[in-house]
Amino acid sequence: MDFSYSPQEEGFRADLRAWLADALPSGWGETVFEPEDEDERAMFRLAWEKKLHAGGWSGINWPVEYGGRGATLVERAIFAEEMARVGAPEGLNIIGHNLAGSTILRHGTEAQKQYFLPRILSSDDVWCQGFSEPNAGSDLASVRTRAERRGDRFIVNGQKIWTSFAQYSQWCFALVRTDPDAPKHKGLSFLLIDMKSPGVSIRPLRQISGECEFNETFFDDVEVPVANIVGDINDGWRIAMTTLAYERGPEDALGRQIRFSQELDKLIGTVAATPRGDAMLIDDPIVRQKLARAVTQVEVMRLNAVRTFSKYLNGDDRGPDASVIKLYWSHAAQNMYEAAMDILGPTAPIAAPDPLSAGGGRFQLSYLQSKAFTIYSGSSEIQRNIIGERMLGLPR
């Protein structure tokens, strides 16, 4: 066990720090922030992602031949740490990087890798995920969107739902039914669909946070070249399981952990500066207990991710451990935002831009957003089934 870094790894860190010092807007995080408007924020994040790519910081641990940097998983972790240190903006193409790219790298044809991977890294192609349907949520294998083969094309008809970032996406990977007569897990295929294809339409869905990050996506006689299948026809379930392992895995968790630890730090800063009667809110022992528990759980998120990283480095396969990671961070983060609303006290319900809003009202939005954590990328109930059956060997 060793948490220290080699001279090469420290060199990687120093290079990244130097680049970040130049690349971030001056006053970033103190006087300069992300745009409030949802669409403007998306474009800001896209521009930041393209800047990272231009600087050579996109696809840290992807192979050089596909536009990556060819770095190690440890350097991937250092990258995440340094982004956290400076409070760097998020990207827009997270689904492209973490899910589409990782799945194509693992299961795609050489032609698919050559075409898609560099375009993901440059964010020329932003991706969305077409898995869930109105009647296929936790029971994902019962998707009904049909893809019929006609010559060198699939004709796709159906509806996907909760498609985050579809409005900004050029491409969508989708789980579709190619054999309606086969048992439900055996008749699925994994298709890459151009969102500009005729017959694709989207309708925004408003979330409890008031934002419209996700959508309904409709496919009406959409033509998809046969070359855009990943894996074999009717082997889509296996491919989708790879996607889900990345969606729930340590790379994803480490990125999120950084955001949570930044938010927690801001919460502590807010509490430390908030008067309560004759004292400060930070002096309240109950508040301190709640904060310390959040500090611990956010740190454990990081340690869980690094521990699982190390298992992969030491040659272990990706398995149900991804569900352990996801179940943990999703509930820990919800607990943290719930605690934030408790701690802020009577003014917690007052929203921005009201001058009396606590912490500028920022924790309210995060609190609302956090309700999605235990539902998306597999609800907690599904994660518990996976852990119970595949990790602990309990009967189905």
Added chain:
Amino acid sequence: MNFGFNEEQKSLGETVAALLADFPALTGPDPAQARDPAVWRALADLGLFALLVPEAQGGVGLTLVDVALAIEALGAGLAPPIAASTLIATDIIAREGTAAQRETLLPRIATGDVRIALAVMEDGQGYDPAQVRTMMGGNGVTGVKILVPDADIADMILVVARVDDRVGLVMLSRDARGVAIRHHADIDPSSGLCEVTLNGAAVMDGALIGHAGSGDVISRLMDAAAIVYAGMAMGIAARMLDASVDYAKTRVQFGQPIGAFQSIKHRCADMAVAVEAGRSAAYYAFWTAAENDPDRSRAASMAKAYCGEIARDVCNETVQIHGGMGFTWELGLHRFLRRAKVMEHGFGNHVWHYERIMAQTLAARAVVADARAA
């Protein structure tokens, strides 16, 4: 960077677990039968107490991270607490002791000839070692220590006491003049919890450990003890998870194993997540102690607070999943529940450690703010 154990470290854990399994009374239902002195000798013959002793004093020269899985096994096997206390004391003496103390004590610890109990708490003073009233003066050490595990079978007692207006560590012989020991009546009789009354207890020359140093010896003691207890708590939690899962696979009700019901399956899954989370906290803390990393105290407190809560929750769930059998004396789950409860309160409970985490976190923020201002 690698957050994994090597083969030697894993093998050490398995060896200790196998040795303890040879003493079924340790985890049997009757705590009164669970204090077999042969266990100490067997652990000593295995070389457990030489592991943390530097090579110069006849030991193996390993660190706390090397013995983390062995300590987890001590927890899972409900080993006598004096084993953990002696390992903690070894760490303190090896790191903070004078050359003379190291030469005198460590070779005898390595061979298993010195068992050391740890005496920190006092009645009415909570968990904080800074609050102790026991004093060392010209007439020896005077005060009353409580909740000292296995004090009655120890050869020496490491006592937290006021010395020259500071809080320090004094090593006493259990047989010294002025030392009286009384057993507590308590929830876990196998922990050997004792009250130790010191009435001008005789002190040998050179009995003060780490007193000339940086004054950090008490925090090192609390950190090492918190980490070792966190590791043992995870041993108990992991063992209880295994027991729950095994029972859920074999106990049939309504025509199927109860583990097929989501009400049971999901509880087991939540326990598995908690065990992995607790291990992440504990293992990292072991590493910070081995390296004397600047994050050591914060990591130790996180581990102790969090692993203590997890062990408690997993023990509670395990009793529930076993239903009526879980509440029987005969099945013996109560032994783990009892030990976990005692350990939860040893060397600071979660409330005390969460406060310590907050103090550390705010201090670190202040350092960052000062650096920015400068």
